[in-house]
Amino acid sequence: MVNRIILNEVSYHGFGAIESISSEVEKNKFKKAFICTDPGLIKAGAAKKITDVLDKANLEYLIFSDVQQNPTIENVKAGVEKFKESGADYIIAIGGGSAMDCAKAVAIIINNPEFSDVRSLEGVADTKNKCVPIIAVATTAGTAAEVTINYVITDAQKNRKFVCVDPHDMPIVAIVDPGMMMTMPKELTAATGMDALTHAIEGFTTKAAWEMTDMFHLKAIELIAKYLRKAVENDKEAKEKMALASYLAGMGFSNVGLGIVHSMAHPLGAFYGTPHGVANAIILPTVMEYNAEYTGEKFREIAKAFGIKHTRKMTPEEYRKAAVDAVKQLAHDVDIPENLKGIMDIKDLDFIAESALNDVCTGGNPRDTNLEEIKELYKKLL
Numbered sequence: 001m002v003n004r005i006i007l008n009e010v011s012y013h014g015f016g017a018i019e020s021i022s023s024e025v026e027k028n029k030f031k032k033a034f035i036c037t038d039p040g041l042i043k044a045g046a047a048k049k050i051t052d053v054l055d056k057a058n059l060e061y062l063i064f065s066d067v068q069q070n071p072t073i074e075n076v077k078a079g080v081e082k083f084k085e086s087g088a089d090y091i092i093a094i095g096g097g098s099a100m101d102c103a104k105a106v107a108i109i110i111n112n113p114e115f116s117d118v119r120s121l122e123g124v125a126d127t128k129n130k131c132v133p134i135i136a137v138a139t140t141a142g143t144a145a146e147v148t149i150n151y152v153i154t155d156a157q158k159n160r161k162f163v164c165v166d167p168h169d170m171p172i173v174a175i176v177d178p179g180m181m182m183t184m185p186k187e188l189t190a191a192t193g194m195d196a197l198t199h200a201i202e203g204f205t206t207k208a209a210w211e212m213t214d215m216f217h218l219k220a221i222e223l224i225a226k227y228l229r230k231a232v233e234n235d236k237e238a239k240e241k242m243a244l245a246s247y248l249a250g251m252g253f254s255n256v257g258l259g260i261v262h263s264m265a266h267p268l269g270a271f272y273g274t275p276h277g278v279a280n281a282i283i284l285p286t287v288m289e290y291n292a293e294y295t296g297e298k299f300r301e302i303a304k305a306f307g308i309k310h311t312r313k314m315t316p317e318e319y320r321k322a323a324v325d326a327v328k329q330l331a332h333d334v335d336i337p338e339n340l341k342g343i344m345d346i347k348d349l350d351f352i353a354e355s356a357l358n359d360v361c362t363g364g365n366p367r368d369t370n371l372e373e374i375k376e377l378y379k380k381l382l
């Protein structure tokens, strides 16, 4: 069995990491940046922090900020058109998952014009060329899109989100500067942090998991369990640890896949605009219970990473319950709703469950599933 790990060429971590952008631009001899970001980040001053770095080094750029939360096919089209007019030769993606994912789709289409319709890139895409070089600046500690080979786009007409998996979209440089994350409102820190936890737990238990990715995922769980609550209070050290945890989980799950928490969360984002991390956080404990018997000893290690004592002496039933309870407690403490009441409408169940079943993440779930069981899982949450 040969395992493959794909990562950035280089990543910078810690307060002040954004200053490294100018030397990377110079090293790579890039001429003009296409900055891909969103209106919220313009407002929060995040884009300005980066343009200040570029201005200081006299580097040219153009800003494209027409990216919605849960970016759409139209956002990608607009980005491709704008890039073509821009004269840029690389992209600086500044964002959470939405802006970074849109940037990845644009960068792939520019260098693989035969895939001009982003829908044709769904699943494991068959592109021939690497994307336009991306420097990805993370502003949330959650999706880790700065180090993943995935991007997620929403088809607003069909009310569905689709995942594209393509090693050609890996950003060459990742900037993981917690200074970019201090302006996140509480709810965003909580939701994105729970997204990172979901990556870590699903990545740790997914079918393709192996020793190296287990190491990333377990460390991520340990950091999130210890620091997410404080990060929500905007504690600086906690923000730094969450930035690291998110990146570590990304290093892992990007290379091994996820499971049906993500499959079930994606249609909620597409249908109701539910923030990705909130959807994941609500669904995670229920799916953990569903998967528990198919994960060997792994829930013992999850419980231990949460700081639970005496896990070695626990029976499978005990450590599985301990792991699920710890996740529930953390979600509760950071004000995540307990269920999908008021979020999902039972009348949409058939369509949503079908969409979840067909999601690219479903294949990685430790327990093989089917439409009826996915419907039951949603019903438990309603």
Ligand SMILES: NC(=O)c1ccc[n+]([C@@H]2O[C@H](COP(=O)([O-])OP(=O)(O)OC[C@H]3O[C@@H](n4cnc5c(N)ncnc54)[C@H](O)[C@@H]3O)[C@@H](O)[C@H]2O)c1
Binding pocket: 038, 039, 040, 041, 044, 046, 068, 069, 070, 071, 095, 096, 097, 098, 099, 101, 139, 140, 142, 143, 144, 145, 148, 149, 150, 151, 152, 180, 181, 182, 183, 184, 185, 188, 192, 195, 269, 276, 277
């Ligand atoms: N590529 C991947 O591997 C991957 C993995 C998981 C999720 N995703 C996708 O990523 C998207 C979610 O991304 P997200 O959770 O990072 O949120 P987001 O990018 O959608 O951002 C949410 C909102 O928060 C604002 N924001 C972001 N950072 C901020 C900051 N530092 N200060 C103030 N405001 C800030 C944005 O302007 C936006 O309005 C979803 O579409 C999801 O499907 C992608």
Ligand SMILES: [Fe+2]
Binding pocket: 143, 195, 198, 199, 262, 276, 280
């Ligand atoms: Fe996610």
